[in-house]
Amino acid sequence: MMGLVGTLVGRQAELEALEALLRATHEAGTGTFALVAGDPGIGKSTLSASLAQAAEEAGWTVLAGRAAEFERELPFGALVDALDAHVAGLDRTRLARMGVERLEELAAILPSLEAHATPTAGDRHATHRALRELLEGVAATRPLLLVLDDLHWADPATVDVLAALARRPPAARVLVLGGHRPSAQLAPLVSAVQALERGTLVRLAPLSRDDAAALLGPEVTPAERDAILRAAGGNPFFLEQLARAPVAAGAGTAGPAGVPPGVAAAIREELEALADGTRAFLHGAAVAGEPFDLVLAAAAAQITQGAATAAVDEAIAAGVVQEADAPGRFAFRHPLVRRAVYEAAGAGWRLGAHDRLRRALEALGADVTLIAHHAEGAAAVGDDEAIDVLVAAADRVAARAPDSAAHWYGAALRLLTDVTGERRRDLLAKRGAALLTGGHLEEAREVLLEADAGTLDATVGLAQVETWLGLDDEARARLERAIARLGEDEHRARAALELQLVVLHELNLRTHEAGAAARRALAAAEAAEDPVVLGAVRALFADVLSQSDPQGAAEILEAAMEAFARCEDAELAPWLQSIWALGWAATHIERYDDGAALFDRGLRIARLAGDPGMAATLQVDRALCALRAGNLRECWTLIDDGVEAARLAPSRRYLWWALFGQALSLGRSGDEGRARAALAECEAVAKTLPPHPHVTLWTGYVRAFVLAGLGDLAAAFEGLEALAGGEGLPLVQNADRHYARLIAINAALGRGDLDEAEHWAAEGEDWAAESGLVGQRGWALRGRAIVTAAQGDLAAAAERAIASGEAFASVGIVLEAERSRLLAGGCLAAAGRRDDAVKLLLAAEQALYDAGAERDRAVAVRELRRLGRRVAPRAAAEPAAGAAGGAADGLAPLSAREREVASLVAEGRTNREVAETLFLSQKTVETHLRNIFAKLGVTSRTGVAAAVERGRHEAALAGSSSAG
Known part of the structure; x- marks a missing residue:
């Protein structure tokens, strides 16, 4: 050899x-x-x-x-x-x-x-x-x-x-x-x-010819070397195998894909040179697993422990297997060697070996998933014991490894002899649920259709899957057929089906039809005299009503919350959609603590119930509730987890929504680079979804929000108007119009259309008065302050902006309160009231820093600088070694990593040198530079260097001023 x-x-x-x-x-x-x-x-x-x-x-x-x-x-x-x-x-x-x-x-x-x-x-x-x-x-x-x-x-x-x-x-x-x-x-x-x-x-x-030749030992003759090099093609394992058991380059039949026939033949020749007992042991080992346990390999091969020990010693000496890290465990030299041994064992022999391993593992009390693997490999149709093992294994892993669960449910189904009974329908339903959890929507629908017994849960589940697939007409028809089949006294089922119709109509922005379905659901729930059902329907109705009648929504919300408070978590598991709706009803009417508590409870129930879609949604919406309340740091903590959870949800619709929330929160914070990245991924995911007006509208909304934050107000408003129904944005409902109005006002002022800006400001005031919501009054006052400032009455504009901040603060919307005060400070400064402006801006700068709103804080710093007031440097939110001017005001918009890149660029380093210093790819450095150019408002590396130098100078001045 x-x-x-x-x-x-x-x-x-x-x-x-x-x-x-x-x-x-x-x-x-x-x-x-x-x-x-x-x-x-x-x-x-x-x-x-x-x-x-x-x-x-x-x-x-x-x-x-x-x-x-x-x-x-x-x-x-x-x-x-x-x-x-x-x-x-x-x-x-x-x-x-x-x-x-x-x-x-x-x-x-x-x-x-x-x-x-x-x-x-x-x-x-x-x-x-x-x-x-x-x-x-x-x-x-x-x-x-x-x-x-x-x-x-x-x-x-x-x-x-x-x-x-x-x-x-x-x-x-x-x-x-x-x-x-x-x-x-x-x-x-x-x-x-x-x-x-x-x-x-x-x-x-592949290795070069010289490297491949160097890998061969000195005992290889020149003729053998040339033959091996030709056959191996620079592949080290092929070289090794041909060196171990040299055969003619074209000898033998082909092995696994990509393995030359000569290599496959060499493996077979090497194995055939072993003793019969050793080959028999290796057959058992190949079935037992990789790495394999010596005891189990012996059981599979039907040999004694002593014979197995002798066989493994010979296999090690021959270089076929090697010791693994754990005592008593071994591994084949290469997966291709295991494959050759496994296939050489023969299909019939492997059936018996799998059965022996199944019995051995059961006797040892092994994990049911290990037993299931061998049960599947050995079982015949009608083997009820194997079916039980497969189902137990699938049940065990369904929530965390749904693809494996679907596989084992499918294996159990293939072993059933009763092709029409209740057990088959149950297994089909379980397999469909596992496929759904794994994100295989089309296959899940096919399986669920086969399993459909016309039950309430089956109908609702199929309608949800069809909605995710964009089969809205099929989903609506399914629900309406089910409602038509109900008896007059089936009030609970009627309420549940009507609720699903509400969700379907809202997704398609059919507000009138959603309201009608909600009212029918409420009537059915009242007739059912079931407090849980009544609470669930009231919850959804409160959300629908919060868009048009916040005061009426508040009354229904109280009744629903009271009903939910009396329920155990398990009772509410079938009504997660209602908990979600009630959370949004509370959020829309500015009861943020109640909204947060409802989202938190729903999230806990969703996780316990194994509903990954609702868990992801509730996590994201909990973050958005915090964002509405102006709690940026809390929002960031929650939203990243929400995005990760959504990547595991059954439909990409959940990921789209999570990315919507992430882009929104990052845009609010001023993190331009990450906001753009989240927006780009959100838009990319949206393109993969079936077309729904809801998806189109909110994708446009978040794009407008991010663009407005970057100062491109005209593009923000034009894009939003195009997707929100045209003039007047008719598709954006009242509970969500406040920021859209500000975009509209600023865009109108940007093109000099004061009348249009006045129109939007007046609409905000009308809704604030009608809704009675203090936060909406804050938004209306800010809109009016912006218009008043444009009209030249800076003192009145400042008063309204201050009043706006007070309104926001009174309901706990801290971030927006400071933004309004920032506006007020700018108006006071422009009106010549320097001392008042400085006092207001200093307080806003501190509060915005505490909130993590870096872009808004930078605006306050610039205003203060213009007024001759320096602000002490702030530590970076994510300090990093070597960050350039980490405390410098001029570099405040940059992330810690961007400051590092900017500092090295200012030193004259090339992109390649920056990449090598920071262990980045050159492409990543180029991406950082594009973001740095945009954030600093420069167009060249020289501009970056100048900004870094200014930042260092300002930091030095601030430091000496503070020391004095």
Whole structure:
């Protein structure tokens, strides 16, 4: 047998890049990702092993796992392989000291924590947070390198959680290194890693002929060398295999895709050279899993423990298998070797081996998901025990790994002999729900249609799916048919179906029809004499009414809240839409604390009920409630989680809405770069959704909001008018018109149309008076102040702006109160009342800084500067080492990273030098520069340098003034 040189050859540049990333991760103190992609055998695992060795030598903790080809349905397989043994050695006290507290969520991933599992449905997003928390805990004392190989075989739940971690990396020194073959299913993960500042993608190409030749050992003759090099094509594993068992380059039949026939033949020849007993053992090992347990491999192969020990020793000596990290566990040299052994075992023999493993695992009390894998591999039609195992496994993982659950429900369905009974309908309904949770809408609808027994839940569920798919006419017809079939005394069902019609009509902006359906639902609920149903319908009715009659909505809201307060959470689980509606009714009538409490309760219920769509919506709307109340920092804390949760929701409509909220909140804060990015993604997602007036309107609304914040008022208003029904914005309802009016007023003044501005100001005053809402009075007064200032009466404008601020403050809308005071300060300054203006602007600057409204604070600073008053420098919200002029007023609009880039540009560094210094890609540096140009109002690198110098000078002056 010929061997290879035992060193890494031809990959030094890639290894150096990964080692640099290792060092950068250590220095930055925050996590990141690297992905190594390439064809089978190209050297991904060898490169990863080399980095792991370097990390261990540098004092890192290294944990490694891999996904397996024949166990793709096992949820979180690669993560279990990497983390479970490590966590099993930590007791609860140790985990708590590490900051790991979400054990019930981690128990959904790691079998070693099964004792902490809870029977609740769970929440995928919460599981993702728990895993991030675990990685941060592991890395608290020593940095962590998590190596995950063969991710092209990872189950969708693993891809989801890794993509979530890449979008929001652990706040600790964690480097996740993933190896994979090119695979479309990894697109979300690859995109997330590409977006990371330090994220790294490595694509391994075939070795050059010289490197490939250097990899072969000296015992290879020149003739053999040439034959091997031709057959291997620069692939290190193919070189290794041909060197181990050389055959003619074209010999044998083809192996797996991409494997030359000669290589496949070489693997088979190598295996045939083993003793019969060793081959039999390896057949069992290939079925037992990867890595495999010695005891289970022996059970699968039907040999004694002693025979298995002898066989594994021979297999190790032959280089076919190797020891894994855990005692008693082993792995094949390469997945292609396992595949060859698995296929050589024969299909019939594998059936028996899977059955033996199923029995062995049951006797050991193993996790039901492991048993299910082998039950599926062995069961025949009519095997009720296997069906029970498959259903139990699917039930266990349905909330957190819905694709695996759908797979196992489907396997159970294939084993049923009764093709028309109740059990089949139940399994179809479960499979449809799992497909829906996994986001497979079309397939879910087909399965749910097959399962449809005409029940209320089935009808409502199908109508929701059809709505998400854009099949509004089908959804409406389904609901109306169901209502027509109801008996006169089926009031509860009638109320529920009418409520779903309300939602459908609102989505299509059919306000009149929504109101009519709401009234029918209310009549049915009153007739039902069920307090829960009555409360649920009143909740939705209160939201509908809040758009036109806030006082009437307040009365209904009180009754609904009282009813909900008497209900247990479980009673309200079927009525999450109503809790959501009541939260918005409270928010619309400026009862923000009540709105927040309702959204919080609904979110808790949605998570316990395993409803990812409503959980995401309630999280986002809780954030938007905080935004309406002017609590920016609270909003940011909530909205990012809402976006991540929405990425896991069944319909992309939820992600669209979450991104809407994110763009809105970032636009309000003044973070231009992130606001534009969120808006762009929101618009991109909207284009993938079925056309709905609701989506079109609110996508246009947030675009107008962001553009207005950037000063492009004309474009903001034109775009909003085009999407909101034309002149007068008829599609924007009263509860949401306040900011649209301000855009309209400012746009009109920008084109010199004072009459149009007056019209919009008067409309705001009329609605404020009609609604009786104090916050709406604040908006109306601000609009009037803007118009009055344009008319030249600055003193009156200042008075109205001050009154606006007082109105906002009285109902707790802090941010808008300060914005109105900022307007008042500007009017006073323009009127020559310097002392009054300075006093007001200083107070507004402090409050805006506290709120995190950086752009508005910068406006206050500029006004104060014009009045000759310097403001003490403020620390950056996210301080970063080396940030240029981090406290300089002139650079206030820049993020911490943008300040770093600006500082290096001011030093004369090229984009490439900036990228190398900050461990960024040149493309990322270019993106930062575009944002810096826009925020500073400059068009060149010279302009950036000048702005940095001004900022440093101003900071120095402010510092000396403060010292004096």
